[in-house]
Amino acid sequence: MGIARLFPLLCCFLLVFVEGLDIPDEIPDPDEIEYIKQHVEATVNSTVHLHCGSNVPTLFIWVFSRPGTERNEPLAYNHGQGSKLLALASTLGDISLLTNTTTLVIEGVSDEAEGVYTCQALYDMEEPPKVRFYYTQLHLQDEEERSRGSGSPPPSSD
Structure with missing residues (x-):
């Protein structure tokens, strides 16, 4: 299914979390949507920082998908009126958003934290x-992988 067909669904998904937000008159061109992929390795009880760009967008939402599923579960969002963490976040570790950023921090990573974290960001000032x-x-x-040094370097910043 193409992104053009998914875009209205994305907008509706985001609107659930952004009551009262002024939506821009101009909808982004689906061909102008950027996709950035990153890979992070960690161990249970460690701390990880998941990045969602270097500039703070007008609104953003973090969602989580467990391995083997296609279900995206919301973790956190910000629509200009302060950040909000949702219930699922507590099962993955001690989650917070760094002040004035989109960086999701997971301290004490739980064994349930493995999966795909997606940050959807809308910049309407451009x-x-x-x-x-x-x-x-x-x-x-696991500890054996870590001792062999099979970890990957941290993601580069934007």
């Missing part, structure tokens, strides 16, 4: 508005 999707695959290493 002409035309810009949408970016940041897909971060979090892989939990």
Whole structure:
């Protein structure tokens, strides 16, 4: 299914979380949507930082998908009126959003935290508005993998 067909669904999904937000008159061109993929490796009880760009967007939402599923479960969002963490976040570790950023921090990573974290960001101060999707695959290493040094370097910043 093409992104053009999914875009209205994305907008509806985001609107559930952004009551009262002024939606820009101009809808981003689906061909202008950016997709950024990242890979992070961690161990249980460690701390990870998941990044969603270097600039704070007008609104963003973090969702989580467990391995083997296609279900996206919302974790956190911000629509200009402060960040909000949702119930699922507590099962993955001690989750927070760094102040004035989109960075999702997971301290004390739980064994349930492995999966895909997607940040959907809307920048409406640009002409035309810009949408970016940041897909971060979090892989939990066991101690044997870690001791062999099979970890990957941290993701580069934007």
